[in-house]
Amino acid sequence: MSKLDGLHPIVRQKAEALIAICAAAKLPIIVTQGLRTDEEQAALWAKGRTAPGPKVTNAKPGHSYHNYGLAFDIAVVKNGRPTWDDKVSVDGDETPDYVEVGEIGEQLGLEWGGRWKFRDLPHFQMRFGLSLADLKSGKRPTIEGDVVQLPVRPVSVA
Numbered sequence: 001m002s003k004l005d006g007l008h009p010i011v012r013q014k015a016e017a018l019i020a021i022c023a024a025a026k027l028p029i030i031v032t033q034g035l036r037t038d039e040e041q042a043a044l045w046a047k048g049r050t051a052p053g054p055k056v057t058n059a060k061p062g063h064s065y066h067n068y069g070l071a072f073d074i075a076v077v078k079n080g081r082p083t084w085d086d087k088v089s090v091d092g093d094e095t096p097d098y099v100e101v102g103e104i105g106e107q108l109g110l111e112w113g114g115r116w117k118f119r120d121l122p123h124f125q126m127r128f129g130l131s132l133a134d135l136k137s138g139k140r141p142t143i144e145g146d147v148v149q150l151p152v153r154p155v156s157v158a
């Protein structure tokens with residue numbers, strides 16, 4: 001299993017390109033999360049609410065692009081270990097690595113969580129023009145990135 005399994009093929013291709021470009025730029029990164037199932041999202045939502053610990057997400061199941069395979073998170077790797085220090089600069093220049101990686105991701109056509117009001121520096125996604133409401137109603141990007149409407153109730157196969 002790879003963390004990239006279950007990502008939309010276009011998103012996966014961009015994640016792989018981001019890893020390769022960052023490695024070549026001496027900014028090693030790993031993908032820490034890709035597709036997140038509704039069960040996994042529900043467990044995250046519970047943290048800081050009905051389960052112990054601090055809150056880690058504002059997204060209920062079905063309310064994150066991760067739940068549709070359209071988002072992934074990265075971590076900058078320092079001395080062989082992931083670091084979430086938003087000031088870290090493994091390559092030794094003045095720009096934090098998370099910002100450099102974010103800008104490279106944007107050049108690849110990814111939306112970067114570092115631009116959001118509630119910054120999510122490790123997060124990248126592609127919406128394909130679809131809101132979360134669209135996704136919840138069964139609209140999905142095809143492998144070419146066009147939009148199709150799925151049946152609202154999945155057809156059960158005997």
Ligand SMILES: [Zn+2]
Pocket residue numbers: 066071072073120122123124
């Ligand atoms: Zn994320």
